[in-house]
Amino acid sequence: MAHIQIFGSLRDLFAGEDSVELDVKNLRELLLKLPAAYPDCQEEIDEGVSVSIDGKIINDDWFTPIRPDSEVVVLPRIVGG
């Protein structure tokens, strides 16, 4: 089970939890299973998120692997100038 860290204001969308555990193998599964388990986060995911996996910010690559011991952090989608 991957350990997904939920920070700050996002916790409201995850029933107040500061982390959740999900059986996911990659980013695509994470983005599908998170809102299935916590429907309140669907709007945030639809607005766009980046996900930090083991310290690397991933914007789009669905097939980035997530290991059971990966550090996974859901973030607002990173933009640039």
Add this chain to the structure above:
Amino acid sequence: MSEYQAKEFKVLGQRLQRPDGIDKVTGRAKYGADTEAAGMLHGKILRSPHAHARILSIDTSAAEALNGVKAVVTRADFPTAAKGYEDVQDNCMAGERALYDGHAVAAVAATSKRIAKQALKLIKVEYETLPHVTEVEAAITVGAPIVQAGQVSKRVPEGYSDNVVRYVSFGHGDIDAGIAQADATIERTYRTEASHQGYIEPHACLATLNEDGRGDLWVCTQGHFWIRDMSCAVLGLESANLRVTASEIGGGFGGKTTVFIEPVALALSKKSGHAVKLVMTREEVLRATGPTISTLMHVKLGMTNDGRITAAYAKLFYQSGAYKQGCADFGAMPAFAPYDLENVHTEGFDVVTNRPRTASYRAPGAPTACYAAESAIDELCQQLNLDPLAVRLKNAAKEGTKSSYGPTYEDHGLIQCLEAVKDTEHWNAPLGANQGRGLAAGFWFNFGGETSVSTFLNTDGSITVTEGNPDIGGSRASISMMVAEEFGINYDQVRTTVTDTGSMGQNEPTHGSRVTFAVGMAAIKCSRSIKAEIAQRLAKTWDVAVDQVSWQDGKAHCLDASKGIEPMSLPEIGAIANNTGGPIGAHHGSNMEGAGVAFGVHICDTEVDPETGYVTVQRYTAIQDAGKAIQPDYVEGQLQGGAVQGIGWALNEEYVYGEDGRLQNPGFLDYRIPVASDMPMIDTVIIEVPNPGHPFGVRGVGETPIVPPLAAVGNAVSRAVGVRYNHLPMSPPRVLAGIQAAK
């Protein structure tokens, strides 16, 4: 898995000639306004003189009747925008309401600029003025005029007006517990005013759009693929039917990643049946494109007597113009990112006002948050009589540190940047009367994004690289250098060109400090594919196994010595390409993940005239981790450019709105950007801690350099005067008022 492979470079790191230099210094380079077409019309846009008004009616009949006028468009000429692009369309052409001074309400295409201007005066717009709000503090207060009803996200706390549309928070630990551990604490409120990217080239485009929905657009932009996609979404077109070509660009810095005039020019072209050129004036650029946020920020810090930060809290209100955006996220995340903190909490609030929709400016949202955080740290250092450099080193984030916004850092160069400060002659030089020295650290994320590159071996052995990102900071040189390095050939054997949207797969714009990292990596992958193809063909040619073909020093070698085959160069391989299977080339398209974070540390010396409050920057040094500096001149240019822009934001640049909600200073006479004669030479130090996510260790460098300057200048001025300034810009009246108040 790490992409990085340590090796000794032959091409990378050299200060080679820029490929666009001759065209630019001789005036041959084509910028946005330089493209023309037969029968071309000139477009002009009518803009709202009100900060907030309902548009009751628009009568265009007199303008349309004017001799020489070929088309007039209003919002009625635009279809319903694609989902998610409603605000983009509304910002290009107002619908029911004008939301800020300068908001487009109608546009004209005529046979001359003079006639187009004359026609604008004939358009009769009936407005009902509405209450407006332009200042962040007023906008968040309950009872303020509401800019956009129904936009408030569910998570926004109670107690604010409905102009506060988005709320985020980050952090870990317990702020109260951290404050209890502190020997000294500080609470401060900071304000910053909106600034503009100040790119020298105004927005410009030439558009053709036929009745059948097919068209072409030539435009000055950071990202022509996004311009295509946004224009199509706003006008109901298919992407394949609109070909967009990017011109050379006279600066963008984040402000040219969206559309303002392009859909308007296309709509005018479709209605008139002619090509239409639209070029913004400087006044239009300042009134109606995307400036930065203005802010109201509260910071609370705790520190021990030996300089350990025990608690760090920031509450950031970011004014983001008339449309909901997510700017505050990018203040709340990087505010304390340089530090290893047990107790950290940041909150960000996005606030809408009757101002133009903000756009990115290098690292969007980070410089102001850094200003607040680094100012408070510096003031605590003064209170506790601590060396500001030693305090930053004591608290610096390193590999394995859990960042203030969540992820654990991989290897990066913050410690090396801070250590480099000690070694500069600048840090150790004496200061004169009325002079002060400021230090600040800054952070930006960087990212990669969708990227397409094609590479070809020509029959004479030279290499052509085509890519889809406008070259703002020297990317054509950097990409050519990386390809030359990969092949083991000379830089002048490779030419990189930026192609149009009809000739290349999708690309994110030149933003996010991504191009040298992402496009460079795609070009390296193309080069490796070509080498693999060459190996296959030469294996057949030499009648050996593929693994007996090796690439060394720019040539293919046969490892089977019994064959007695001489190594083959690229010209020799290119000459037989048609005999071995045809043209040799490769394409690489990828969502380039793996960008490494970038930290920078800046030192600033200022002198303040105590009689006038005028601030002179005496000396400035920018230090940054670039991972690997492909072309050091360009990296230094990024560091210098970001520093100067940050200095302007700190000292002079400010959007000034009147009581009527109109911008009071829409020109470079009253909106004062720094010029060369205002600045000392900006010294630079490049640190190279390789990014594990890139074959050559590259990190993006374009955005981080604007993060520390606001705080570095602020700390320098405050130390020079002995008065803390918590409101930017520190223009002479503000600085003088502080000096006089302290007396």
